[in-house]
Amino acid sequence: MKKTLLLIMNPHAGVMKGKDNLYTICNTLCAADFDVNIRITQSPGHAMSIAREEGTNFEYIVCCGGDGTLHEVVCGMQRIPNESRPLLGYIPAGTTNDFAQNFGLSLNPAESVKRIVDPQIVDIDIGKFGDNEKGDNFFTYTAATGAFTDASYRTPQKTKNAIGYMAYILDGITHLGNIKPIHMRITAGNRVFEDDYIFASVSNSTTVAKMIKIDKIGVDMSDGLFELILIKNPQNLKDADTIAKSLLSPNDPKYGLVRAQASSIKFELDSKTVWTLDGEMAIAQKSFTISCLNKSLKFIK
Structure with missing residues (x-):
């Protein structure tokens, strides 16, 4: 049975590394029996809305973008009940990619997607910054x-x-x-x-x-x-x-x-x-x- 995956991509992150590698990313995932659904972000905050509103429909959420895009996706996922949260994958395609470098992740999107196919799953801490109604008060690093x-x-x-x-x-x-x-x-x-x-x-x-x-x-x-x-x-x-x-x-x-x-x-x-x-x-x-x-x-x- 195919594994359901939501790919959230910021086409403007970095030098558009994610956008330029979109075919390779999707081809790699589909060949590994993933049912890939793609969402392209249109504006600031859009990635957070997508993750929050659609996340429970998928087993995986994969973010392709920079640190800011990942931040939005994490904020959206934190609004999903813990028992319903999908696995989070990240294909770094930003300018500095601090989070990815902390984990030693490849900064080549075509290489990085291979981790999703053969995953090593770890639990990670998330920071909560006070309280606000928008729900964007979380951080990864x-x-x-x-x-x-x-x-x-x-x-x-x-x-x-x-x-x-x-x-x-x-x-x-x-x-x-x-x-x-x-x-x-x-x-x-x-x-x-x-x-x-x-x-x-x-x-x-x-x-x-x-x-x-x-x-x-x-x-x-x-x-x-x-x-x-x-x-x-x-x-x-x-x-x-x-x-x-x-x-x-x-x-x-x-x-x-x-x-x-x-x-x-x-x-x-x-x-x-x-x-x-x-x-x-x-x-x-x-x-x-x-x-x-x-x-x-x-x-x-």
Whole structure:
């Protein structure tokens, strides 16, 4: 009996790698006895709607696009009751593909689809970012605010497609003078941090804000724990130099990058703030909690 599969594709992601490989992807899946149903996204939020409204009709949902498309699909799937959720597959076809690189997935769509045919299924944690009615408050690998974090949703898609990862670096350099500290009180487990910070992230990833690379040791996609990273506001040139070194060597404790692990992290701020969830913009209230939903999705690795 054929296995039912919903393929959600963003034709504009990356350099349209998914679109250009659509025949190969479908041919590989059909040859492996999948009944493939294709949905092409038409606008922001469309992938989330498709996953939420049609997901229960299929055994598999496969997302073909970038981190933003995957974010939408995951948000849609989180609105499906746990017992009815299909397996999630991902064919990376975006600009930076942070999530795929965390898992060591092939960035060649024609190669990546072979994982769906011969699946290795793992349970993965999903982050819940406060509460909202739209249902787009989930993330797969990072929630962040402050320095460099808005580059992913501010950089035009055409620029991302043209120069890839460098688009984020150039945007960050251009806006260095606009970085403003945010006063925060953060409770992570039994630890409390309070200070002025220029950067904060909660992640389940070895790459944060497209720029910070952290050690794979301690980062587990299914352990029920998230990694908190904070960067204090520099008071002088020496502090700024230390911060620069901490970004280049985030795993070296002598540079003072604040790090902690917890399953639930509460933020208390003086005002609403703009965050990025997997590269997509989100507005946070003055007080909110980021929770780890342990082993919330079954993912084809």
